[in-house]
Amino acid sequence: MDKSAVIFDTDPGQDDAVAILTALASPELEVIGISTVAGNIPLKLTTKNALKLVELAGRTEVPVYPGCDRPLGRALVTAEHVHGETGLDGPDLPEPVTQPQALHGADFIIETVRQREPGTVTLMTLGPLTNVALAFAKAPDIVKRLKGLVMMGGGCFEGGNITPAAEFNVYVDPEAAAMVFASGVGVTVLSLDVTHQMLSTRERIEAFRALGNKAGEAVAAMLSFSERFDVAKYGSSGAPLHDPCVTGYVLDPSIFEGRDVNVEVETGSRLTRGMTVCDYWGVTDRPKNAFWVRSADSDRFFGLLTERIGRLP
Numbered sequence: 001m002d003k004s005a006v007i008f009d010t011d012p013g014q015d016d017a018v019a020i021l022t023a024l025a026s027p028e029l030e031v032i033g034i035s036t037v038a039g040n041i042p043l044k045l046t047t048k049n050a051l052k053l054v055e056l057a058g059r060t061e062v063p064v065y066p067g068c069d070r071p072l073g074r075a076l077v078t079a080e081h082v083h084g085e086t087g088l089d090g091p092d093l094p095e096p097v098t099q100p101q102a103l104h105g106a107d108f109i110i111e112t113v114r115q116r117e118p119g120t121v122t123l124m125t126l127g128p129l130t131n132v133a134l135a136f137a138k139a140p141d142i143v144k145r146l147k148g149l150v151m152m153g154g155g156c157f158e159g160g161n162i163t164p165a166a167e168f169n170v171y172v173d174p175e176a177a178a179m180v181f182a183s184g185v186g187v188t189v190l191s192l193d194v195t196h197q198m199l200s201t202r203e204r205i206e207a208f209r210a211l212g213n214k215a216g217e218a219v220a221a222m223l224s225f226s227e228r229f230d231v232a233k234y235g236s237s238g239a240p241l242h243d244p245c246v247t248g249y250v251l252d253p254s255i256f257e258g259r260d261v262n263v264e265v266e267t268g269s270r271l272t273r274g275m276t277v278c279d280y281w282g283v284t285d286r287p288k289n290a291f292w293v294r295s296a297d298s299d300r301f302f303g304l305l306t307e308r309i310g311r312l313p
Contacts, residue, residue: 003030004147005120006250007109009067010243011039011127012049013087014222018305019126019152019243020050021215024057025308026251032112032121033063035105039127039172040079041087043069046127049088051096056215058313060098067105067131071173079168082226090225091218106134113142124250125151126243128169133176136183148186150250152243153177154263154276155192156292163274167192170265171274178265187290189263190245191276194256194293198245199238200226204302208309215312248301249293251308255300258293262286 006029010016023029034054036046043066050064070076083089101108109131113121123146125132136143153169154177160166170177181187200223209220226239249256262284266275278292 004028004122004250005030005032005116006122006124007032007112008034009037009105009109009123009125009127009131010034010050011037011041011046012053013040013083013126013243014090014226015241015243016040016126017049017053017088017222018219018241019247020053021057021219021312022244022247022305022308023124024054024059024062025311028251031059031062033065033108035065035067035108035131037067037105037127037131038069038076039169040083042076042078043067045087047100048096049086051098051100052088052093055096055098056093056218056312063101064098065101065103065105065108068134071128071130072133072175074173077172084225088222091221093218105131106138109135110139110142113145114139118145119147121145122147122250123149124246125149125153126246128172129153129176129180130173133173133179136179136185143183143185146185148188149180150188150190150246152190152195152246154189154278156276156278156280157294158192158196160275161192165272166274167276170276174265174267174274177274178267181263181265181289187263188249189290189292190249191292192240194296195242195245196240197296198241198298198301200241201238204238207302207306211306211310213310213312215309219309244305245296245301248304252304255304256293256296258291260288261290261292262288263290263292
């Protein structure tokens with residue numbers, strides 16, 4: 001089987017964890033490495049959590065590279081109110097014994113993309129785009145060498161989840177997101193418009209627990225923790241499962257539907273900082289620079305995640 005080469009750039013986060021574990025369990029994907037960024041929690045904890053996940057999956061050969069500890073030009077905003085003080089509150093995962101790599105996450109992205117054949121590496125981004133924007137600024141040549149970038153971030157019809165206008169990942173570093181959308185890289189956006197349809201209901205959480213493995217139990221515990229915040233917030237039957245949509249899309253794009261659009265990011269306004277201005281209806285002549293995913297089959301999505309998590313230890 002020919003594998004698709006991917007790099008995760010992430011700030012784990014319970015939903016990041018499910019995205020990464022699903023990929024590590026998928027034989028179609030070669031996870032070259034994981035770069036970490038400050039976002040949901042500070043960099044030290046996102047790096048520790050990434051190490052915990054490769055150990056939980058039994059995939060310690062996948063290296064972890066710490067990246068940027070703050071946005072390009074702003075103070076860091078974090079989300080412990082959602083993810084808990086560790087970022088992975090819920091399961092009791094052991095302290096990692098695997099060590100992070102010395103190379104900076106942005107430099108890892110640059111070196112890897114330059115070493116691989118053009119058009120063979122996909123960036124899968126689950127957090128603020130600081131590392132990616134830095135890599136693109138330092139090495140513009142890698143933009144055209146990438147197969148593409150699949151990101152969780154933004155919102156159009158669903159508005160925002162950290163402010164009325166902005167989704168968290170883009171809000172934390174809007175300048176970085178603006179640079180990425182303007183770079184010319186092929187971007188696929190899994191925004192709140194689709195992730196808010198992917199609800200981790202009690203039945204779906206119990207399906208992970210019923211797998212009977214350590215990973216399934218950990219995922220059930222993670223989702224049960226995050227559910228206590230989001231169900232109260234949204235009043236829904238389960239919490240939206242955001243970041244695994246990136247892995248789900250890369251594994252099976254037929255689950256999802258969307259269209260090519262223009263996206264620009266607001267960086268100047270006090271009220272709409274981090275807003276992804278998505279020209280979904282084509283009312284401007286701005287060039288299309290992203291594929292915006294708006295809907296998906298949630299049953300097929302959760303079925304895929306559950307099957308893959310069941311393959312792990």
